[in-house]
Amino acid sequence: MAHQDHRASSTASLARPCGTDSDIAFVGGGFRTTTFLSSAPGLLRRRIRVHERGSTLGPGGFARYGITTTSIGSRFFKHVDLSGPFAAPGRSRTLTDVARAEQPVAMPRLATALTELGRTLQDALGPDGVRLGSTVVAVHAESARQRVTLELADGTRESSRHAVLATGRIERPHPELAPWRAKVLPSGTVISTGHRAEIKDRLLGAAGRPVVIVGCSHSAMSALQTLLLLRAEARAEHPGALLPALQVVRRGPARLVYDSADLARSGQKPGRERLFDPVADVCPATGIVYRDSGLRHESRALYCALWAGEVPGATLLDAPVLADAADRFDRAGLIVQALGYHGQAPDIHLDGALLRSGESPDRLLADDDGALLLNGTPQSLLSVLRVEPTPLDRRDHSVYGSDLYHRLARRLDRLVAPTAEVHA
Ligand SMILES: Cc1cc2nc3c(=O)[nH]c(=O)nc-3n(C[C@H](O)[C@H](O)[C@H](O)COP(=O)(O)OP(=O)(O)OC[C@H]3O[C@@H](n4cnc5c(N)ncnc54)[C@H](O)[C@@H]3O)c2cc1C
Numbered sequence: 001m002a003h004q005d006h007r008a009s010s011t012a013s014l015a016r017p018c019g020t021d022s023d024i025a026f027v028g029g030g031f032r033t034t035t036f037l038s039s040a041p042g043l044l045r046r047r048i049r050v051h052e053r054g055s056t057l058g059p060g061g062f063a064r065y066g067i068t069t070t071s072i073g074s075r076f077f078k079h080v081d082l083s084g085p086f087a088a089p090g091r092s093r094t095l096t097d098v099a100r101a102e103q104p105v106a107m108p109r110l111a112t113a114l115t116e117l118g119r120t121l122q123d124a125l126g127p128d129g130v131r132l133g134s135t136v137v138a139v140h141a142e143s144a145r146q147r148v149t150l151e152l153a154d155g156t157r158e159s160s161r162h163a164v165l166a167t168g169r170i171e172r173p174h175p176e177l178a179p180w181r182a183k184v185l186p187s188g189t190v191i192s193t194g195h196r197a198e199i200k201d202r203l204l205g206a207a208g209r210p211v212v213i214v215g216c217s218h219s220a221m222s223a224l225q226t227l228l229l230l231r232a233e234a235r236a237e238h239p240g241a242l243l244p245a246l247q248v249v250r251r252g253p254a255r256l257v258y259d260s261a262d263l264a265r266s267g268q269k270p271g272r273e274r275l276f277d278p279v280a281d282v283c284p285a286t287g288i289v290y291r292d293s294g295l296r297h298e299s300r301a302l303y304c305a306l307w308a309g310e311v312p313g314a315t316l317l318d319a320p321v322l323a324d325a326a327d328r329f330d331r332a333g334l335i336v337q338a339l340g341y342h343g344q345a346p347d348i349h350l351d352g353a354l355l356r357s358g359e360s361p362d363r364l365l366a367d368d369d370g371a372l373l374l375n376g377t378p379q380s381l382l383s384v385l386r387v388e389p390t391p392l393d394r395r396d397h398s399v400y401g402s403d404l405y406h407r408l409a410r411r412l413d414r415l416v417a418p419t420a421e422v423h424a
Contacts, residue, residue: 030060058118073101206333
């Protein structure tokens with residue numbers, strides 16, 4: 001396999017005593033880590049160790065959701081080098097069908113393809129390369145010793161020459177929904193395959209009181225899609241049961257993706273959507289309007305139908321400030337929060353001081369080459385692999401993140417020279 005070739009090519013001149021458990025530790029073994037490492041087989045010359053909290057390397061959060069992706073299938077694997085160590089999954093239909101798809105795919109299919117890629121990566125990294133069921137609770141970077149210590153939930157510690165945070169995102173409780181917290185569910189719970197029975201019970205238990213979805217993004221439309229489906233199932237299973245109306249509360253007109261400014265000009269409808277600004281909202285590389293933030297595919301179609309009053313038992317309401325919808329929240333049997341995601345990360349310490357707590361309200365910022373920025377300073381011992389959603393100011397009018405994998409691979413290549421001592 002190619003990684004063995006890389007190993008064989010490690011030379012004594014590059015070797016250095018390291019006294020660490022790994023050269024590069026990845027915290028989180030989901031979509032990003034798996035596709036990044038599969039895109040940069042040269043990095044496998046280093047002793048890599050991936051810490052993944054869950055039981056599988058590869059699918060990350062995508063394993064939980066029973067919806068369709070926003071992106072077309074091929075986008076998820078666009079960086080992956082399906083040669084060398086990754087030739088085997090490249091030949092598998094499970095992966096290639098998704099990797100070639102020019103339309104969105106069901107998330108369970110994407111998760112299966114990523115699991116397959118993850119399995120191959122695990123083989124390439126060897127028995128010491130992946131720690132499943134391993135939660136990192138804190139990261140300590142020490143400039144003087146040029147090393148990072150990972151503090152694990154089981155009380156043990158591991159050291160590395162560099163750490164990459166690839167821990168994904170979560171929905172944090174939104175402060176404006178605090179008064180109704182007891183009946184708020186995050187949209188991720190509603191769309192997850194593991195909660196279907198519970199959500200159906202909540203719809204039946206609402207006893208006719210409305211279910212309010214707060215937000216107007218892909219997550220909100222995915223939650224609406226799921227609730228429509230579950231409500232229809234509940235109706236078929238319990239004829240005569242009182243089932244709730246669904247209300248979507250939007251803070252402003254949604255953004256809709258258009259393939260070009262011309263299509264946007266001819267297709268946009270004031271009131272339904274936010275009219276685009278040719279400077280701020282158009283991607284310079286593709287010409288796509290609202291490339292990052294806009295609704296597309298099924299979510300776009302559902303939103304347009306909702307706005308037009310064509311979705312039975314569901315309505316769209318405006319509340320520029322959420323407090324404007326307080327009466328509705330009071331009456332609701334269930335509130336679904338779909339107001340965006342926040343990066344999650346362990347506590348980060350630098351030279352003995354806690355510089356960023358995992359609870360911090362601040363975004364986990366990184367340079368374009370993935371260097372973690374702490375108080376604006378790039379950290380040579382720590383990197384971040386697209387943990388936060390695209391920053392607001394870079395969303396639609398700049399090509400954000402498209403060369404991150406390449407630049408991060410180059411950065412790691414430069415910062416962490418291979419050691420002769422690779423794991424077996
Ligand atoms: C409903 C939904 C739909 C989406 N659709 C799309 C889409 O169509 N296209 C798109 O590009 N993006 C989409 N996204 C965004 C999506 O979250 C990211 O693209 C992708 O999942 C990010 O990969 P990741 O590796 O950062 O996170 P994940 O794949 O979630 O991986 C993070 C991993 O880190 C592990 N982890 C977390 N904390 C720790 C810790 N402390 N220690 C050890 N392990 C840890 C987790 O268990 C997880 O496996 C969607 C997101 C959601 C929620």
